[in-house]
Amino acid sequence: MRRSVRASLKSFAIVATLLGVVGLVTACGSSDDNPSSGASGPKVIDVTFKGDSVTPSGDIITVARGQKVEFEVTADTAGEIHVHSDPAKEYEYKAGTTHISVGSFNVPGRIEVESHALEKTICILEIK
Amino acid sequence: MSLAAPTVVSAHGIGGRQDLPIPLEQAILGAVLALVVSFVVLILTTRLHQAEAAEEPVGQPAETRPRQWRPRWVVLLDPIVSSTAWSVALRTVGLLIFAYCVMTALIGRDTANNPLFGIFYIWWWVGLVPFSLLFGPAWKAISPVRAINEALTALRGGSGEPMYRYPERLGCWPAVVGLMAFAWMELVYPNNNFLGPVRLWCAIYVAVMLVGGQLYGSRFYERCDPFEVYSSLVAKLSVWGRDDEGRLVVRTPLGNLDTLRPMPGLVAVVCVLFGTIVFDSFRDSTPWIKLKQDGPFISTHAHMPYVLDNVAVVAFPLAVAVFYCVGTMLTGVDHVRRRQLPAHLAPSIVPIIVGYVFAHYLSYFWEAGQATLRQASDPLSDGSDWFGTSGLQVNYFFAYHATLLANIKVIAVVIGHVLGVWSAHIRALQVLPRKHLVTGQIPLLVTMIGFTIGGLYLLFAS
Numbered sequence: 001m002r003r004s005v006r007a008s009l010k011s012f013a014i015v016a017t018l019l020g021v022v023g024l025v026t027a028c029g030s031s032d033d034n035p036s037s038g039a040s041g042p043k044v045i046d047v048t049f050k051g052d053s054v055t056p057s058g059d060i061i062t063v064a065r066g067q068k069v070e071f072e073v074t075a076d077t078a079g080e081i082h083v084h085s086d087p088a089k090e091y092e093y094k095a096g097t098t099h100i101s102v103g104s105f106n107v108p109g110r111i112e113v114e115s116h117a118l119e120k121t122i123c124i125l126e127i128k
Numbered sequence: 129m130s131l132a133a134p135t136v137v138s139a140h141g142i143g144g145r146q147d148l149p150i151p152l153e154q155a156i157l158g159a160v161l162a163l164v165v166s167f168v169v170l171i172l173t174t175r176l177h178q179a180e181a182a183e184e185p186v187g188q189p190a191e192t193r194p195r196q197w198r199p200r201w202v203v204l205l206d207p208i209v210s211s212t213a214w215s216v217a218l219r220t221v222g223l224l225i226f227a228y229c230v231m232t233a234l235i236g237r238d239t240a241n242n243p244l245f246g247i248f249y250i251w252w253w254v255g256l257v258p259f260s261l262l263f264g265p266a267w268k269a270i271s272p273v274r275a276i277n278e279a280l281t282a283l284r285g286g287s288g289e290p291m292y293r294y295p296e297r298l299g300c301w302p303a304v305v306g307l308m309a310f311a312w313m314e315l316v317y318p319n320n321n322f323l324g325p326v327r328l329w330c331a332i333y334v335a336v337m338l339v340g341g342q343l344y345g346s347r348f349y350e351r352c353d354p355f356e357v358y359s360s361l362v363a364k365l366s367v368w369g370r371d372d373e374g375r376l377v378v379r380t381p382l383g384n385l386d387t388l389r390p391m392p393g394l395v396a397v398v399c400v401l402f403g404t405i406v407f408d409s410f411r412d413s414t415p416w417i418k419l420k421q422d423g424p425f426i427s428t429h430a431h432m433p434y435v436l437d438n439v440a441v442v443a444f445p446l447a448v449a450v451f452y453c454v455g456t457m458l459t460g461v462d463h464v465r466r467r468q469l470p471a472h473l474a475p476s477i478v479p480i481i482v483g484y485v486f487a488h489y490l491s492y493f494w495e496a497g498q499a500t501l502r503q504a505s506d507p508l509s510d511g512s513d514w515f516g517t518s519g520l521q522v523n524y525f526f527a528y529h530a531t532l533l534a535n536i537k538v539i540a541v542v543i544g545h546v547l548g549v550w551s552a553h554i555r556a557l558q559v560l561p562r563k564h565l566v567t568g569q570i571p572l573l574v575t576m577i578g579f580t581i582g583g584l585y586l587l588f589a590s
Contacts, residue, residue, distance in 0.1 A: 053427070058417030084144040086499075086522070088240075107527045109145040119318070119433070121417050126148065 042068035042101075047122055049075035049115070058121045065108060065127055071100040081122060084112040145527060146412065147491050150534040155588040158538035162580040165542070166549045166573050173553055174565045194383035196369060198376075206376040215269070222270030228507065233330065237509040238323035246500025248326055249314060252355070254489045255497070257482060260359040264368035267359035273334060274349055277341035290345030299351065299392025302340075304400055306333070306354030308442075311404035315411060316437045357397060361478055364388050365547075385478060385551050390471035396445075398477040399452060402579070403445030405484055409586040410444070411437070448579075452477065455575025459560065459568050472559050473572065476552035480576070483544015484583050487537040491526035498522045537587055545580040549573060 043063050048055045063069055071081065073093040083089040083102055091100045105111065111125045208214055225247075232244040259266040268274070309329070319325050340348040349356050365381045379387075388394075410416055419426065419436070426432040456469045498520060505518035513519075526533045552572055560568050 053422070057421045058414050060414055086144040086495075088144055107145060107524045108530055109147055109527050111145060120421050124414070128148065 040067075042070050044070045044072055045123065047071050047073045047081070049073070049077070049079065049118075051076065052118060054115060054118060054120055054122050056123045058124065060110075060124045060126050062126045062128060063105065065106055066104050068104050069102045069125065071098075071102065071113075073098045073100060079115060079117050082114045082116055084114065145495065145524075147526075147533065148530050150537055150584075150587050152588060154534055154538050155584045158542050158584050159577075159581045162542050162545045163577055165546050166577060169546065169550055170553060170569055170573060171566065173550075174557075174569075194369075194379055194386050196371060196377040196379045196383065198371075199378070202376055202378055209376060210374075218269045219272075219275040222272045223275050225270070226272035229330070232507045233323065233327045236323070236507055239509060240321065241503055241506070241509050242323060243500055243503040243507055244323065244326060245321060246496060246503060248330070250493060250496045250500055253310065253314070254485070254493045256355060256359050257362050257485045257489075258493075260362040261366055261482065263363075264366045265356070265360045265363040267353075267355045268349070271349065271353070271356060273337035273341065273353065274346065277338060277346075277349075280338070280342060290347070291343050294344040294347040294351060297392060299394065300357050300397055301393035302352035303354045303357035304393055304396045306352070307358065307397065307400045307404075308445075310354060311400070311407075312438075312441055315404065315408055316434075316441050318434065358401065361388075361397065361401075362482055364475070365478060365482055381479075382547060382551055382554065385475045386554055388475040388478070390468070390474065394474045395449065395453070395470045398474050398481065399449040400445045401481050402477060402484070403448040404441065405481065405488060406448070406583065406586060407441055407444040409488055409583075411440070413586070451578060452575060455571050455578075458571035459556070469559070473552050473555050475555065476548045476576070479544045479547035479551060480579055480583075481544070483540045483542075483547075486540040486544075487583070487587055490536060490540075491533055494526055495522055495524065538584065541580060541583050541587070545576060548579075549576050552576065 043061070045056075045061060071091075073081070074097050075093055075095055078092070078094045080090055080092045081100070083091070085105060086107075089102065091102065092098075093100065105125070105127045108127050111127065113122045113125060114120065115122055229244060229247060232242055232247075236242040236244060256267060263269075313320050313325070313329050317325065337349070337353055340352055350360070351357070364385045364387065366384065367378045367381060369377050369379045369384050369387065371377045420433040421427060423432075426436065453470045456473045457466045459469060459473075499522050501515075501517050502520040502522070505513050505515045505520075507514065553569065556569050556572065557565070
């Protein structure tokens with residue numbers, strides 16, 4: 001029977017360690033579940049299309065939940081941008097300057113903003 | 129200056145929202161815990177083992193039966209799940225889903241509202257993991273290609289004996305090809321959200337499976353069906369098993385995993401699964417996007433981003449394989465052939481894969497899975513409501529509980545890691561000489577910790 005006692009001891013030690021891990025990780029998580037409501041003005045993002053390139057390019061832009069997002073697009077040719085929210089939205093812009101208001105986002109997470117014609121990611125909105 | 133009007137488009141693509149990255153502190157904490165727990169498990173279990181082990185291991189995984197139980201409820205359950213009626217019922221479910229998918233593929237509309245995309249990329253590929261973990265080899269049970277193959281064999285009046293014996297030296301290498309084909313479709317191919325390519329992919333899959341099944345019998349599915357190989361691999365972490373007489377038994381997940389025997393291609397399967405999931409995280413990270421869009425040479429050559437993705441989807445599994453093989457082969461041995469070690473220790477990657485799948489896909493499976501359920505009710509996009517779910521609002525539970533989600537991710541990766549180390553350790557006790565037990569396992573441990581920290585870094589960074 002010594003063997004089975006040792007085996008149980010072994011299992012017990014490992015299970016205890018595992019539970020400890022789970023407890024520690026959970027305990028250390030800070031609580032940031034509250035929605036941040038203090039969004040002041042709209043977030044204005046300048047986007048410049050020039051030939052095959054776009055600025056910004058894949059950058060992460062932090063936006064508060066409920067904050068309005070606007071794009072100030074300067075482009076040499078007309079095109080459209082896709083906002084991969086749920087449902088996805090599409091906005092057209094003209095050559096020259098176009099002001100695009102995409103409204104606000106309430107579900108936290110990341111949303112890609114792309115130009116499908118260029119097959120490029122303009123920016124990633126990080127909704128917090 | 130002009131104002132642009134928004135248009136809500138039914139564009140192609142599944143799942144818009146992505147998770148916030150996990151906070152840095154949690155990533156670091158997870159990594160440190162993985163490190164500490166690994167060493168505790170290693171030293172503690174090795175000491176206990178050394179005290180109780182009688183003879184020197186023989187360098188092969190032990191042929192001893194794993195600890196397994198057959199309590200009363202399992203005895204009662206066995207005749208039900210082993211009955212013909214049960215397997216016919218499951219096969220029927222599989223065939224109904226298959227017929228539904230064929231319908232959406234042939235007469236459904238080519239828009240993002242077609243449920244085929246969600247069924248293909250989310251229910252099938254991601255859903256396979258939780259189902260197999262809970263219920264055992266799930267895909268094997270409902271596989272429509274197995275059902276059609278059995279029907280064809282019966283129609284041919286065959287005796288059930290396949291035309292050829294499956295060449296065992298191929299092992300599960302054909303499944304590696306299938307898994308890579310799926311990963312390429314999901315992660316690299318730019319038109320993967322159009323109906324035509326998905327339909328073609330599935331048609332080739334079904335054709336290969338039916339021809340293979342007719343030539344080599346059901347062994348072909350065990351070795352070559354990428355979904356069955358993946359599903360049955362994950363099912364080794366479930367509690368369900370069969371004893372030598374084929375009776376239903378329950379085992380501990382690690383005891384069950386230990387019944388996985390080395391075969392050709394097994395290391396490749398685990399490395400492809402792990403490597404492609406890691407690439408899936410990495411490809412959304414800003415450095416990778418910036419490299420593809422603005423990198424020197426790449427930005428001036430139109431096809432370079434696509435080439436780069438193709439290279440990466442192969443390079444990630446290869447890098448995992450190199451890292452893993454070097455780590456395991458450096459493990460201290462005398463009389464054991466080093467080249468066999470990666471295959472002997474391959475089961476230890478399975479919990480790491482499962483932990484990482486949970487971390488990476490949990491919220492996606494939850495949200496996109498619900499969206500697919502909504503779309504499934506209107507398969508032909510004509511406004512009908514087949515299953516009463518077309519009005520379903522997607523529940524964003526995990527998005528609103530970002531801290532809980534981040535905790536679950538870290539815990540999933542760490543638990544996967546700990547079970548991986550533990551499983552590697554069980555195998556090491558069977559194959560390594562006793563004097564090398566602790567020191568011999570250090571390279572292996574470093575490899576495992578490397579995987580965990582790499583995984584946590586990607587969940588943090590992207």
